[in-house]
Structure formats: structure tokens, C-alpha cells
Amino acid sequence: MATTSKNSRTATNWIGEILIVDDEPDICAAVQDLLQDEGYTTRMASDTDSALAALAERMPSLVLLDIWLRNGEREGIDLLETIGTRFQGLPVVMISGHGSVRTAVDAMNLGAVDFLEKPFDSGLLLHVVKRSLETQHLRRENAALVNRTGTTDAIVGTSPAIRTLKNAIARVATTNSRVLITGEPGSGKETAARAIHAQSHRRNAPFVVMNAPRTSADRFEEELFGREDESGRILRVGLLEQAHGGTLFVDEVAEMSMDAQSWLLRALQNPSFLRVGGQTPVKVDVRVVASTSVDPEAYIRQDRLSASLYYRINVVPIRVPSLAERREDIPALAWHCMTQCARALGRPPRPIDEEAEARLQAYNWRGNVRQLRNVIERVLILAPDSEASPVRASMLPDDVLYEHGETGGGFGTDSIMSHPLKAAREQFERQYLSSQLARFGGNITRTAAFVGMERTSLHRKLRLLGISDEAGSKQEAP
Structure with a gap:
């Protein structure tokens, strides 16, 4: 019957569970001790029935399977074939003291990932186990990366x-x-x-x-x-x-x-x-x-x-x-998205100029990081000029440039050309200061420093233009 590891996994790093299938108790115990010393969790089985019971209980990370079990030299090969049918994708390393070249070839053709002859060197055994698990891990990571196309893979920012x-x-x-x-x-x-x-x-x-x-x-x-x-x-x-x-x-x-x-x-x-x-x-x-x-x-x-x-x-x-709560992270996050998208598209990343960064910071990202990444990818694909030239504000999509609403950042001339100078200047100031206030997350002190005004003067100007600064008062830097 199947036997579990003599010490259960603790809070140390989990590196894999190995099922050892061999009808010789001394070899099973020796292999188990060697693997456990390296941090692996192990279970043991001595024949086909106990091995299949252990596999049905839970799929391990890898199986070490002896070719010659109690019922003869083909039992291990037959079990390998059964594992390949019932437990697809499970890596199996074959071991044997009675194997021939023909047996090894049969095992590899049936899906074994490697073949070791007894008596085997402990260092070689550990190397084969580690390599087999790393290969399985890479396959799993590759599948995960394919499924994650279009997502970011790191928490970017210092806000x-x-x-x-x-x-x-x-x-x-x-x-x-x-x-x-x-x-x-x-x-x-x-x-x-x-x-x-x-x-x-x-x-x-x-x-x-x-x-x-x-x-x-x-x-x-x-x-x-x-x-x-x-x-x-x-x-x-x-x-x-x-x-x-x-x-x-x-x-x-x-x-x-x-x-x-x-x-x-x-x-x-x-x-x-x-x-x-x-x-x-x-x-x-x-x-x-x-x-x-x-x-x-x-x-x-x-x-x-x-x-x-x-x-x-x-x-x-x-x-x-949300991005609205950490607008100061947007330049770094936009560059991270740029490098990701460029790698995926097989193109060099393009720098983003300061005005374009300011527009990205001022925009209300209702779709947050996912929406920002989509915009960067669109710009990388559709923006004109040399691939080495910076991304300018004019290359950003219209919905980013001319957002309507409380913190809209549009500065088109059509909306101000029909106004007298005083009204046009007032409209420009309202749009400009609203955008800068949004860019700095409502922080009055940082907005004032950027636009070159005293903090109290900015407060007065915002009240004069009818721009609420209540949110900014709550987000002042310490």
C-alpha cells in the first residue's frame, strides 16, 4: 500500500511532491531520505495497485517509477502507460537495475521524461528530479503567460x-x-x-x-x-x-x-x-x-x-x-506598460514626453491600469514618426486629450475662439488648472509648485474660477 512522507510539509519553501514506486523497501527509504533532505515531500508505493491509489488520492509533482516491480519486468512499463493515459502531463522518471536499451527506449516512447540505472549516483538523481520539475514548471509558466497576455506583471509605483x-x-x-x-x-x-x-x-x-x-x-x-x-x-x-x-x-x-x-x-x-x-x-x-x-x-x-x-x-x-488615488505613479506605470507592449509587439519602446505624461496623469482612468495599458499599446501601434522619437501629447487618443467632465483636459481652440479675450483666458485657466490639479491627485501644494504660484494664490484662483479644492485639501502632502 502507499505510504506518506514521514514528515509533513511545514512553512518552508514548497518545491514539489515526489511519488516513489519501488518494491524494494530499502531503496524506497534511501531515496525518500535523500529527497526529504533536499526539501521535497514524498510518498511511497510498492506496486501498481498502491501506486494508482496514491495517484488517485492526489497527483504528485513527479513519479520515480521502477521498471521491475513485484509482477515482473513489464509491470513498471505497463504502469507508465496507464499513468500516461489516466494522468496526462504528469512527469515520470524511470529507474531500473535490470533495464536494457530496448526497455529504456520503450519507456521514453511511452512518455517517460528520463531514465536512471541502479545503482544511481545520488547527485545524478537529484539533478534529474530538479531538471524534470523545472521543465514542468516552465511549461506551466508558459501556459500562464499565454493566458495573461494584456496584463501587467508587477506592482509599479512609489506613491x-x-x-x-x-x-x-x-x-x-x-x-x-x-x-x-x-x-x-x-x-x-x-x-x-x-x-x-x-x-x-x-x-x-x-x-x-x-x-x-x-x-x-x-x-x-x-x-x-x-x-x-x-x-x-x-x-x-x-x-x-x-x-x-x-x-x-x-x-x-x-x-x-x-x-x-x-x-x-x-x-x-x-x-x-x-x-x-x-x-x-x-x-x-x-x-x-x-x-x-x-x-x-x-x-x-x-x-x-x-x-x-x-x-x-x-x-x-x-x-x-485606483489610478485616481495614485496619479504620481502614472509616468512610471506608463513606461512599464510601454516596455511590456513593445516586447510583445517586437518593437523598441518609445519614450513619452513630459506633456504626454501630464495628459495621462490628468485623465480619469475609469478602466485603471488595464485601460492605461490599452492606450499605450494603441499609441505604440498607430503613432506616426520614427520609432525612436518620443510619444507626444498629440499622438494620444482623442478621448484622453479631450475628455469632458469635471477634470477634462481639452485645450482645443474651437471652444475658445468664439469668446472675448477675458472669457477665453478664463476658460483656458479653468481647464489648465483642473487638469493640473487632477494630475497631482488634488494635492494643492504640489500643483502650486508645478504651475509656479504661491499656495494661497492658487487657492484664491481656484475659488475665483469655481474649481473645488476640497479634495485637494484632504490630500496634502505631510
Whole structure:
């Protein structure tokens, strides 16, 4: 029968779980001790039945499989073929003291990632295990990068609001507590979740994303728990099992159906579950981080969010600020988006001149970072002139240049040419000062320093022009 590791995973860095399948107890014990000394979690099995039972219980990161088990020289090969059919994508390293070149070729053709002969050098074994897991990790990261095209991958900025966010992430990352991330659409909630994972002891394990709004209610149970057929063959590995040892990020948790919320609540209450159609309990170690763009307490009052689920996931709340709350970060963030987009498009990044930066800072980014990135990508593709020349304000989209509203930044001549000089100058001053005030997040002191006015004189001018400075008074720099 299958045997679990003699020491369970603690808060040290998780680097992988290895299933050792060998009918010689002494070899199993020696390999287990060697791997555990390197920080791996291990389980052991001695034959096909116990190995399949261990795999059904939970998919490991890698299998070390002896070719010659109790029932003869082909048992390991037959088991390898079964693993390839039932547990697709699971890396298997074959080991044998009786292998031939033909056996090794058969094993590689059936999907084994490597082949080791007994007695093997401990350093070589560790090298093969590490290399196989790194290859699997790179495949997983590549798939994740493809899915993340169009997103930012770092928390950029030095504003007080973003420093507060980074400090909160650093404090919570080293714990196993569940986290609920709130913030406006496009503000970077998934980026914050990835930062929590990257700074945690789970950083080497998977970070798995469940996009709740895109998961239909009738498929949610299978998506979360997986599915197997009557013979025990795994038809689908659920997201919980994929995230074993790592983090499951549930995006827009409040948009899930009530049935889906009950399944997620069940998973949070009990780390052991059954795949859809299965009979074998699967036990996982997963940290859950969730996000929402709505007011969760309002959704609870409207019976759209389960209060029980909310209090389960809202152990540590973290709020991601909108771009309006950190306008001073926009130049650095715009350049970060520029380098990302340029890399994706195979073009050199273009510098952004000061006036263009000022227009970007003054604009009201209702779509936050996601909208800013889209604008930068559009400019990079459509802007005229040499690729080496800076992006000028005139190259920005019209909706950024001529935004209407309280803090609109348009300076077109058509709107002032029909006015006398005094009225035209007053309209220009109103638009200019509104834009600068928005650019500096309502901070009167910084706005005054930039426009070259005394702070008290700016206050008087704003009142004279009918521009509210109440928000600015609340955001003064210390």
C-alpha cells in the first residue's frame, strides 16, 4: 500500500511532491531520505495497485517509477502507460537495475521524461528530479503567460497608496491566511494576488486562476474538483488539485452563482473532496486568495453573496487603489506598460514626453491600469514618426486629450475662439488648472509648485474660477 512522507510539509519553501514506486523497501527509504533532505515531500508505493491509489488520492509533482516491480519486468512499463493515459502531463522518471536499451527506449516512447540505472549516483538523481520539475514548471509558466497576455506583471509605483499596498502584501504573504482583494475593475487585483504568492513559501508551487464570471454554473463543480470515470481514470484535474501546495486565485468571487459559492465554501471547510464521478477522497493543501470589484457587504444584503463564504475568505482584506488615488505613479506605470507592449509587439519602446505624461496623469482612468495599458499599446501601434522619437501629447487618443467632465483636459481652440479675450483666458485657466490639479491627485501644494504660484494664490484662483479644492485639501502632502 502507499505510504506518506514521514514528515509533513511545514512553512518552508514548497518545491514539489515526489511519488516513489519501488518494491524494494530499502531503496524506497534511501531515496525518500535523500529527497526529504533536499526539501521535497514524498510518498511511497510498492506496486501498481498502491501506486494508482496514491495517484488517485492526489497527483504528485513527479513519479520515480521502477521498471521491475513485484509482477515482473513489464509491470513498471505497463504502469507508465496507464499513468500516461489516466494522468496526462504528469512527469515520470524511470529507474531500473535490470533495464536494457530496448526497455529504456520503450519507456521514453511511452512518455517517460528520463531514465536512471541502479545503482544511481545520488547527485545524478537529484539533478534529474530538479531538471524534470523545472521543465514542468516552465511549461506551466508558459501556459500562464499565454493566458495573461494584456496584463501587467508587477506592482509599479512609489506613491503613498502603493507603498501601503506593498506593505500589506509583504505582511500577509508569509502567512497561510486567506485574503480578499478589493478594488476597481482593472486596478491590478490579480497582480496583487500574484505578488502575495511570489513572496510566500508557496512561490515554487502553482498559482492557479479561476475566473468565476467565465465559469458556467453547471461546470463549476467539475472545474473546481475535477472528474473521473467509473474505472477511476481522471478525465479532468480540478483547479484545487492543480493548485496543490500553492495558491488558488478566485477572481470576482462575488459574481459566482449561489450554487458555485456553496461548492467553494465546501472546499474551504474541508481540504478533502471527491472528484465528480469519483469515490477516492483527494486531499490538498491550497491557499485561497479571492478578489472582487463590488461591495461584498452590499451583495450580501442583496442575497447575491453568501455571508458564510464572505467571512471564510475575508480573513485579511487588502484594497488595491485606483489610478485616481495614485496619479504620481502614472509616468512610471506608463513606461512599464510601454516596455511590456513593445516586447510583445517586437518593437523598441518609445519614450513619452513630459506633456504626454501630464495628459495621462490628468485623465480619469475609469478602466485603471488595464485601460492605461490599452492606450499605450494603441499609441505604440498607430503613432506616426520614427520609432525612436518620443510619444507626444498629440499622438494620444482623442478621448484622453479631450475628455469632458469635471477634470477634462481639452485645450482645443474651437471652444475658445468664439469668446472675448477675458472669457477665453478664463476658460483656458479653468481647464489648465483642473487638469493640473487632477494630475497631482488634488494635492494643492504640489500643483502650486508645478504651475509656479504661491499656495494661497492658487487657492484664491481656484475659488475665483469655481474649481473645488476640497479634495485637494484632504490630500496634502505631510
